[in-house]
Structure formats: structure tokens, C-alpha cells
Amino acid sequence: MKEYSLMINGQKTAPQGGFFDVLNPATEAVVALCPQASVEQLDEAVSAAQACYESWQHSSDAERKKLLHDIADRIEANAAELAQIIVEEQGKPLFLAQMEVGGAVAWTRATAELEMPVDILEDSDTKRVEVHRKPLGVVGSITPWNWPLMIAVWHIMPAIRSGNTVVSKPSGLTPLNTIRLVEIINEVAPPGLVNVVTGETGIGSGMTKHPGIRKIVFTGSTPTGQTIMRGAADNLKRLTLELGGNDAGIVLPDTDPAKAAEGIFQTAFLNMGQTCAALKRLYVHDSIYEELCEKLADVAAKQVMGNGLDEGVTFGPVQNRAQLNLVNELVEDARANGARIICGGSLVDGAGYFYPPTLVADVTDGCRLVDEEQFGPVLPIIRYTDIEDAIKRANATDVGLGGSVWSSDIAKATQIAGRLECGTAWINGHAELLPYAPFGGCKMSGFGVEFGQEGLMEYTSAQVLNINK
Ligand code: NAD
Numbered sequence: 001m002k003e004y005s006l007m008i009n010g011q012k013t014a015p016q017g018g019f020f021d022v023l024n025p026a027t028e029a030v031v032a033l034c035p036q037a038s039v040e041q042l043d044e045a046v047s048a049a050q051a052c053y054e055s056w057q058h059s060s061d062a063e064r065k066k067l068l069h070d071i072a073d074r075i076e077a078n079a080a081e082l083a084q085i086i087v088e089e090q091g092k093p094l095f096l097a098q099m100e101v102g103g104a105v106a107w108t109r110a111t112a113e114l115e116m117p118v119d120i121l122e123d124s125d126t127k128r129v130e131v132h133r134k135p136l137g138v139v140g141s142i143t144p145w146n147w148p149l150m151i152a153v154w155h156i157m158p159a160i161r162s163g164n165t166v167v168s169k170p171s172g173l174t175p176l177n178t179i180r181l182v183e184i185i186n187e188v189a190p191p192g193l194v195n196v197v198t199g200e201t202g203i204g205s206g207m208t209k210h211p212g213i214r215k216i217v218f219t220g221s222t223p224t225g226q227t228i229m230r231g232a233a234d235n236l237k238r239l240t241l242e243l244g245g246n247d248a249g250i251v252l253p254d255t256d257p258a259k260a261a262e263g264i265f266q267t268a269f270l271n272m273g274q275t276c277a278a279l280k281r282l283y284v285h286d287s288i289y290e291e292l293c294e295k296l297a298d299v300a301a302k303q304v305m306g307n308g309l310d311e312g313v314t315f316g317p318v319q320n321r322a323q324l325n326l327v328n329e330l331v332e333d334a335r336a337n338g339a340r341i342i343c344g345g346s347l348v349d350g351a352g353y354f355y356p357p358t359l360v361a362d363v364t365d366g367c368r369l370v371d372e373e374q375f376g377p378v379l380p381i382i383r384y385t386d387i388e389d390a391i392k393r394a395n396a397t398d399v400g401l402g403g404s405v406w407s408s409d410i411a412k413a414t415q416i417a418g419r420l421e422c423g424t425a426w427i428n429g430h431a432e433l434l435p436y437a438p439f440g441g442c443k444m445s446g447f448g449v450e451f452g453q454e455g456l457m458e459y460t461s462a463q464v465l466n467i468n469k
Pocket of ligand 1 (some may be wrong): 142143144145146157169170171172200203204205206210219220221222224225227241242243244245275276277285373375441445
């Protein structure tokens with residue numbers, strides 16, 4: 001069985017804590033062995049990143065841009081292997097894994113091209129005031145299991161682009177693609193610039209509390225984000241927290257169900273629904289409710305569920321057993337409370353964590369499936385008659401990552417979208433992220449943004465030069 005290594009100071013490093021199994025969610029077979037780092041090895045990784053920071057913080061813009069483009073070239077050259085690893089440990093169909101690798105390349109190049117501006121606030125005969133952006137130091141990146149490669153890239157690239165160094169800790173459920181990514185980065189990067197330290201016992205919390213780490217960028221669940229925030233208090237680490245959501249989509253009565261169904265389905269079930277900003281609660285006007293339910297069921301019926309490496313498969317398994325059990329529990333709870341299961345709705349016999357695309361109708365707020373983030377292949381469809389009531393219900397949650405309005409009247413939809421309490425509101429779409437648009441949540445979906453100029457600035461602090469001429 002293949003054993004992966006840690007990457008510390010540019011060296012593949014054997015773990016001091018042994019190995020643990022990484023499972024294939026489609027078969028439950030072991031894919032490979034992931035290293036369990038010791039806390040001392042975390043310290044070594046932080047020291048290596050600190051040593052590299054001494055020089056990297058002074059690297060030129062041109063040097064950083066070139067490195068990111070070189071990394072993008074190396075990711076492209078290894079795209080087939082990375083996509084294969086993603087399918088094997090994460091479960092998504094191959095075409096989606098290829099999309100993830102393509103996205104990683106595109107985001108790396110887009111980040112390379114961002115600028116580190118110097119703002120001039122005053123330039124008079126007697127005084128000049130400049131605002132420079134300085135890197136922070138060592139950045140700790142902690143990532144989840146749904147889009148593991150993409151999210152690692154989202155954290156690592158802006159950190160190094162702005163002059164920081166990185167210690168990365170991927171989820172123990174999908175660590176292999178990130179280990180491989182960091183190996184690839186180390187083919188072209190100076191030693192210690194990007195390190196990877198895996199392990200599920202004490203590594204994430206150790207990073208959170210580590211005095212040598214200046215910032216944590218975390219993508220994952222809200223409860224873990226809260227724990228990280230507490231741990232980060234001791235040395236006042238900067239934080240970017242991209243946490244859970246429960247995105248509502250509101251479908252206005254002027255929507256053509258036949259036209260909208262495909263887009264709604266794809267953005268709700270993207271990555272088997274395991275996407276932070278997927279559509280997770282659908283509010284549909286009574287006048288088109290039944291027709292839209294039917295059209296969505298037609299799209300669901302076309303999905304081919306199976307092992308993501310098999311030809312023609314469009315729908316993979318849920319990534320892990322705990323998530324599968326949660327999805328099943330939420331559907332059973334809805335069923336027990338009188339909901340109508342339009343399609344799917346039951347566990348599949350045999351190996352693998354398969355759950356078919358599931359549409360649940362005649363369900364409403366107050367039911368667990370509507371109130372909680374399902375993070376899996378099930379969509380509750382809620383009927384409304386009054387738009388003001390629908391907006392109120394969409395906002396009646398303590399999270400606020402994304403939201404959407406579906407309508408043929410763009411002006412009206414835009415006006416309603418502006419009233420949704422969330423970081424991004426889409427019109428006739430959902431879950432689309434752009435490398436130039438700030439992405440992040442409000443309320444308990446976290447704070448700070450990623451992407452674009454605003455995202456890059458989160459890896460810096462301002463230094464004012466106040467020059468008396
Ligand atoms: P999770 O919070 O369980 O784990 C995320 C990461 O945190 C993993 O690497 C895990 O090992 C680590 N971790 C766990 N406990 C820790 C601790 N005490 N200290 C430090 N690190 C710790 O999340 P998950 O189950 O992997 O991911 C699913 C969740 O992530 C969902 O809620 C989803 O909405 C959210 N998510 C959000 C975004 C976003 O951009 N807002 C993107 C993807 C996923």
C-alpha cells in the first residue's frame with residue numbers, strides 16, 4: 001500500500017505518528033496511507049516556514065508572479081494524476097475532478113496577476129503619506145474534504161503571492177491530493193515556502209494555538225471555526241473563516257420551470273450537494289410549485305450514480321459515512337413529519353456511501369432538513385405564496401453564505417437579491433465563484449473574504465509611511 005509523506009522544508013518526511021487509512025467512498029477500500037505527524041513535526045514545519053519567510057517577505061513582485069505561473073504549469077503537467085487522486089479519495093465523478101484541477105490552475109494564474117498596490121493618501125510640498133501592504137508571516141491553512149485541491153489552492157496561492165509562507169493541513173478524509181500538490185509546489189518553490197503536515201490528532205488545534213503562526217485561513221464547519229477562533233486568541237492570529245451555510249433560493253412565479261430546472265438542480269446537487277455555497281433550501285411560488293418539482297425530478301432521473309472513475313457516471317457517493325448518515329437522518333425526519341419524497345430518499349445496498357439525488361416536497365421551515373445544513377444530495381422544496389414571507393424565511397437563519405433569486409424579471413430579481421442576508425446573491429444561478437469577486441459569508445458563515453484584490457489583502461497588514469519632506 002502506498003505511503004504518503006509529510007513535506008517539511010522541501011523534504012519528503014516520514015511521520016513520527018505512523019499512518020492512517022484513506023478510504024475510497026465509492027468502494028470503502030483503502031486508497032493509500034496518510035502520514036500522522038507529531039506535534040514536534042508541526043513545530044519543525046512552522047520553523048521551516050519562519051526561516052523561509054525571512055527571505056520570501058522581501059521577494060519582488062516579479063519573482064512571486066513567476067513562481068505562481070511556474071506552479072500553475074506544474075499542476076497542469078500533473079493534472080491527470082491529481083484528478084485521479086481526487087476521485088479515489090473524495091468520490092466525485094472524474095469530469096468534476098478534472099474541473100477542480102482546471103480551476104486550481106486558473107485560480108493560481110489569476111492570483112499571480114493580482115497587484116500589491118501602494119496607496120498615496122497625501123503628496124504635498126511638505127508631506128507624503130503612503131500605505132504599503134506587508135505580509136503577515138507564517139499562514140496556517142486548514143481545509144475540508146469537499147473541494148480539497150481547489151480550497152488548498154485558494155488558501156496557499158494568495159498567501160505566497162503576498163509574501164507569506166505556509167503550513168497546510170488538509171482534512172484527514174481527503175489529504176492525498178493536497179500532499180501531492182505541495183510536493184508539486186516544492187519542485188519549483190524555495191524550501192519551507194509551503195509545507196504540509198497531516199494528521200487528525202492535535203495538528204489542526206496545534207496550528208490554531210501555535211505562537212509561530214500569524215494567521216489561520218480556515219474553510220470548514222461553523223463549530224470548528226468557533227473552536228479555531230478561541231484557540232487563535234492567545235497570539236491574536238488574523239483569521240479568515242469560510243464556514244457553513246444554508247443557502248436559500250427563491251423562485252418567483254414568472255419563472256419558466258422547464259428553463260430553470262437544470263440550473264437549479266445542478267447548483268443544488270453540485271458535488272453531490274457537498275458544496276459550501278450550494279443551493280440548500282428552495283422556496284418556490286405556489287403557482288409553479290408542482291410543475292417545477294416535476295421538472296427537477298426529470299433532471300434527477302437522468303443522473304447516473306456510481307464510482308466516479310466509471311464511464312458515464314454523473315453522480316458519485318457522499319464522501320464519508322458520517323455525512324451519509326446525517327443526510328439519511330434528515331430525510332427520515334422529514335418523511336416522519338409528513339414530507340413527500342419525490343425521488344431518491346433511501347440508502348443504497350452494497351459498498352460505498354451512495355445516496356441518490358433526493359427531492360423532498362411539502363416540507364417547511366421548522367423541519368430539520370430545512371433548518372440545518374444537509375451538505376449532501378437532498379433538496380427540500382418549500383412552497384410560498386407571499387414574496388415578503390419568502391424573503392423573511394430565507395433570512396431567518398444564523399448563517400449567510402449565499403442566496404439566489406430565479407425569475408425572468410431581472411430588475412425585480414436583483415432588487416430582491418439585494419435584500420438577502422448573505423455574502424453572494426445570484427440571479428438565475430447559484431454557487432458560481434469567480435477569481436476576481438470577493439467571496440465570503442456573513443453572520444455565522446464566517447468573516448473575511450477570499451479572491452480578487454480584497455481577498456489578497458487579507459494576507460497582509462497595512463503599513464503607513466508618513467514622510468515629512
Ligand atoms: P470540519 O470543520 O469538520 O473540518 C474542516 C477541517 O478542520 C479539517 O481539516 C479538520 O481536520 C479540521 N479540524 C477539525 N477540528 C479542528 C480543530 N479543533 N482545530 C483545527 N482544525 C480542526 O468541516 P468538514 O466536515 O471537513 O467540511 C464541511 C463543512 O465545511 C460544511 O459545513 C461546509 O459548509 C463547510 N465549507 C465551507 C466553505 C466556505 O467557503 N464557506 C467551503 C467548503 C466547506
